[in-house]
Amino acid sequence: MLSIAIAGVVALTLLSRWVGHMVSFAVGALLAVAFLDVLPEALARSNNTQSLLATLLGGLLLFFVLQKAALWRHSHGEVDGGHGDHGHHHKHHHGHAHGQSTATMILIGDGFHNFVDGILIAAAFTADIQLGIATTTAVIIHEIPQEIGDFMVLLNSGFGKRQALIWNLVSSLASVAGGVLGYLLLDTVQGAIPYVLALAAASFIYVAMADLIPGMQRRWDAKAAVSQVSLIGAGIAAIAAMHHLHG
Numbered sequence: 001m002l003s004i005a006i007a008g009v010v011a012l013t014l015l016s017r018w019v020g021h022m023v024s025f026a027v028g029a030l031l032a033v034a035f036l037d038v039l040p041e042a043l044a045r046s047n048n049t050q051s052l053l054a055t056l057l058g059g060l061l062l063f064f065v066l067q068k069a070a071l072w073r074h075s076h077g078e079v080d081g082g083h084g085d086h087g088h089h090h091k092h093h094h095g096h097a098h099g100q101s102t103a104t105m106i107l108i109g110d111g112f113h114n115f116v117d118g119i120l121i122a123a124a125f126t127a128d129i130q131l132g133i134a135t136t137t138a139v140i141i142h143e144i145p146q147e148i149g150d151f152m153v154l155l156n157s158g159f160g161k162r163q164a165l166i167w168n169l170v171s172s173l174a175s176v177a178g179g180v181l182g183y184l185l186l187d188t189v190q191g192a193i194p195y196v197l198a199l200a201a202a203s204f205i206y207v208a209m210a211d212l213i214p215g216m217q218r219r220w221d222a223k224a225a226v227s228q229v230s231l232i233g234a235g236i237a238a239i240a241a242m243h244h245l246h247g
Contacts (some may be wrong), residue, residue: 001104001169001172002140002171003139003140003141003143003144003147003170004143004147004165004169004172006144006147006167007143007144007145007147007148007150007151008147008164008168009019009167010148011147011148011151011152011155011164012151012155012161012165019152019155019156021227021231022152022231023152023153023156023212023215023216024216024228024230024231024232024235025148025149025152025230025231025232025234025235025238026148026149026150026152026156026159026208026212026235027149027208027212027213027232027235027236028149028151028218028231028232028233028235028237028238028239029036029145029146029148029149029223029233029235029236029237029239030106030146030149030153030204030205030207030208030212030237031204031209031232031235031237032235032236032238032239032240032243033113033146033201033204033239034200034201034204034208035098035201036174036236036239036240036243037142037243038113038197038198038200038201038204039056039197039198039201041193041197042109042193042194042197042198042201043194045190045193045194046194046195046196047195052194052195052198053198055195055198055199055202056198056199056201058201058202059199059201059202059203059206060175060202060205060206062199062202063105063202063207063210064206064210066101066104066105067101067102067105067210067211072213077091077201086247091206100157100158102153102157102207102211103153103154103157103158103159103167104210105203105206105207106150106153106154106173106203106204106207107150107154107167107168107170108203109177109199109201109202109203109204109207110146110150110168110171110200110203111171111174112148112174112197112199112200112203113197113200114139114171114172114173114174114175115174115177115178115179115196116178116193116196116197116200117139117143117175117178118174118175118176118177118178118179118180118181118182119179119181119182119186119189119190119193120139120180120182120193121135121139121175121179121181121182121183122150122178122179122181122182122183122186122188123190124136125183126182126183126186140181141242142243144242145235145238145239145242146239147168149235149236150168151164151165151168153207153212154167154168154170156212159238216228
């Protein structure tokens with residue numbers, strides 16, 4: 001919650017006026033978290049790389065199906081208006097539905113990630129109190145740039161500032177559930193950690209590649225390209241820097 005509070009101050013006050021541009025930062029942050037943090041952690045904790053990557057592949061397919069289902073549900077519930085404005089209404093409705101499904105997937109993936117963070121913090125405190133404090137501090141610092149990216153995705157998906165903050169806080173409660181289960185059932189849940197991490201990585205990769213980047217590609221001018229590449233790089237650099245502090 002402390003990570004979200006800090007990220008919320010930055011994202012909802014300083015950066016909210018540049019949401020369209022900061023989506024590029026979110027892409028870099030999401031991909032960096034997936035490939036530099038979550039997947040390496042999952043691979044380090046598993047002795048079956050093939051099953052882990054199969055889970056990642058299955059996760060990508062799962063999120064594709066979930067998004068299709070969400071879009072179908074919104075389209076199925078749509079009531080046809082007059083013929084003159086039906087095309088505009090349908091386009092607006094589809095864009096809103098797409099934004100909602102993107103927000104849902106990013107919250108699910110973040111929930112998986114937070115759940116695992118809770119387990120890791122519980123495991124660290126079980127081993128040694130000082131190690132637990134150090135691990136918690138590292139997680140708080142490490143989460144800030146990712147949460148900024150999450151806020152940007154939610155705002156870009158049509159969420160209001162208050163709504164984005166509330167849903168991010170709800171997602172963060174998964175860390176409490178992970179901490180409690182990690183404390184009570186540490187030996188049991190340890191084996192599931194790599195696969196939960198693989199699903200979290202699948203969510204981040206899918207949202208970045210299937211939802212955010214296609215929208216960015218609609219702007220093809222040189223100025224937009226330089227801005228997008230720079231901000232993607234900034235997102236990657238922020239996660240890499242926090243990963244270095246985490247290590």
